[in-house]
Amino acid sequence: MISDDCHPVVLNSNFIFAKKFNMKKRIYSAIAIITLLSIGQKSMAQSDGPFSLPPLGYAYNALEPAIDALTMETHYSKHHQAYVTNLNKAVKGTDYETWSLEDIVLRAGRMGDAVRNNAGGHWNHSHFWKILAKGSQFDPNSEVGKAITQTFTSLDSLKTLMNKAGSTRFGSGWAWLYLTPEKKLAVCSSPNQDNPIMDVSPERGIPVLGIDVWEHAYYLKYMNKRGDYLAAIWSVINWQQVNQNFKEALTSPLLKDIEKDTWTALKDFHKVMSQTFHPAEEGNLQPIRTRSGEMVEKAKALQAGKIPASFNTDPIKKAIADLVAGADALDKLVQKKNSSDKEVTESITKLHDVFHLIQGLCSE
Numbered sequence: 001m002i003s004d005d006c007h008p009v010v011l012n013s014n015f016i017f018a019k020k021f022n023m024k025k026r027i028y029s030a031i032a033i034i035t036l037l038s039i040g041q042k043s044m045a046q047s048d049g050p051f052s053l054p055p056l057g058y059a060y061n062a063l064e065p066a067i068d069a070l071t072m073e074t075h076y077s078k079h080h081q082a083y084v085t086n087l088n089k090a091v092k093g094t095d096y097e098t099w100s101l102e103d104i105v106l107r108a109g110r111m112g113d114a115v116r117n118n119a120g121g122h123w124n125h126s127h128f129w130k131i132l133a134k135g136s137q138f139d140p141n142s143e144v145g146k147a148i149t150q151t152f153t154s155l156d157s158l159k160t161l162m163n164k165a166g167s168t169r170f171g172s173g174w175a176w177l178y179l180t181p182e183k184k185l186a187v188c189s190s191p192n193q194d195n196p197i198m199d200v201s202p203e204r205g206i207p208v209l210g211i212d213v214w215e216h217a218y219y220l221k222y223m224n225k226r227g228d229y230l231a232a233i234w235s236v237i238n239w240q241q242v243n244q245n246f247k248e249a250l251t252s253p254l255l256k257d258i259e260k261d262t263w264t265a266l267k268d269f270h271k272v273m274s275q276t277f278h279p280a281e282e283g284n285l286q287p288i289r290t291r292s293g294e295m296v297e298k299a300k301a302l303q304a305g306k307i308p309a310s311f312n313t314d315p316i317k318k319a320i321a322d323l324v325a326g327a328d329a330l331d332k333l334v335q336k337k338n339s340s341d342k343e344v345t346e347s348i349t350k351l352h353d354v355f356h357l358i359q360g361l362c363s364e
């Protein structure tokens with residue numbers, strides 16, 4: 001029993017304890033403040049740059065049992081966050097710092113692996129969280145529902161194709177349902193964090209429904225059984241969002257950019273043009289004097305080849321005819337023994353203007 005009339009020494013020791021306790025409290029408070037500050041700095045550092053982690057939009061356990069809470073938490077807060085952090089690091093101090101994520105992904109091929117992988121990772125996961133939901137029903141009468149039935153005959157056939165694309169993708173990657181520049185639905189898979197928007201992808205288009213088949217997406221629950229994960233994920237597809245993605249893709253300016261990218265004859269002409277015009281601008285006419293015939297060939301191939309639907313317009317067809325005539329005139333001038341550098345420079349400059357007119361018309 002503790003006596004009320006405490007011994008002074010006891011009092012003293014209590015006093016010392018109280019003092020120590022206060023000091024301890026202060027130390028703890030200081031530690032807590034420092035910790036909070038460092039967490040603050042850490043989260044600031046994580047979003048230090050133009051890109052940030054989008055909200056998940058639902059709880060980590062919202063998709064159970066198809067996708068378990070721990071997988072969701074790790075996938076979102078660790079893996080996706082890492083793509084965002086590393087993308088911010090990779091673009092820091094480069095021209096791409098001010099580019100939109102879509103533009104970076106579209107031109108991923110010229111940016112090096114760090115930007116390509118992390119921009120892809122950020123785009124793909126931002127897409128993935130949105131196309132998942134509990135209890136969403138497939139509507140065969142929705143826009144995407146009709147297109148799926150028309151293209152693949154049934155939802156089941158689409159599932160079979162997607163599951164095959166996902167299960168046969170060696171290593172890490174994605175299975176995609178995407179809209180082609182011809183506005184048709186198609187299925188493909190991509191390695192790593194690539195997607196069909198990317199200029200490096202052999203299949204081009206805008207993703208409508210993407211499934212992550214990296215082990216980090218399923219290993220905690222399904223271990224090595226990727227097929228079981230693929231079978232289960234169809235129970236948590238957000239069909240309203242997939243329909244929304246489909247409708248947006250149909251009118252997206254990005255689809256036109258991809259369509260232009262797939263116009264190989266235009267790209268081929270562009271290559272010869274830039275390899276001859278830029279030296280000519282600097283006074284070096286050697287490239288154009290040796291390649292004017294090739295320029296005619298590429299212009300004629302452009303005229304003879306199939307023009308992508310969006311660009312098959314009268315102004316563009318007229319500009320291509322002007323391009324053929326201009327390339328022909330330039331070639332004749334080069335063939336002439338006494339053509340002056342000034343004449344050749346003027347001729348290629350005119351041809352370059354016509355080419356840029358076509359480029360401009362394509363962007364309208």
Ligand code: MN3
Pocket residue numbers: 075079125212214216217
């Ligand atoms: Mn993933």
